[in-house]
Amino acid sequence: MDVEVLIVGAGPTGSMLANQLARRGMxxxxxxxxxxxxxxxxxxxxxxxxxxxxxxxxxxxxxxH
Structure with a gap:
């Protein structure tokens, strides 16, 4: 599996980083x-x-909503 970015830890920092990267197309x-x-x-x-x-x-x- 090729991964552009591997984030270790799904706490607030890791989750926010993943969110921001996804918003930028990663x-x-x-x-x-x-x-x-x-x-x-x-x-x-x-x-x-x-x-x-x-x-x-x-x-x-x-x-x-």
């Missing part, structure tokens, strides 16, 4: 040691800079 492969989603969060807070980046990406916009 097909990343994510591998993770856990077989499913986490049962609890490990994050205590979200940094202000992270929120700024999310805002620039349009992730803070509300959509109604």
């Amino acid at each position: 097909r990343p492969l994510i591998i993770n040691r856990h077989s499913g989603p986490a049962q609890q969060t490990r994050a205590m807070a979200v940094q202000a800079r992270t929120l700024e980046i999310y805002s620039k990406m349009g992730l803070n916009e509300q959509h109604t």
Whole structure:
């Protein structure tokens, strides 16, 4: 299997990286040691800079469906 980008870890950083690469036409492969989603969060807070980046990406916009 040929992979352009291999991402190790499906946490917030790996997932966001995969999302951004896919938005740019790449097909990343994510591998993770856990077989499913986490049962609890490990994050205590979200940094202000992270929120700024999310805002620039349009992730803070509300959509109604």
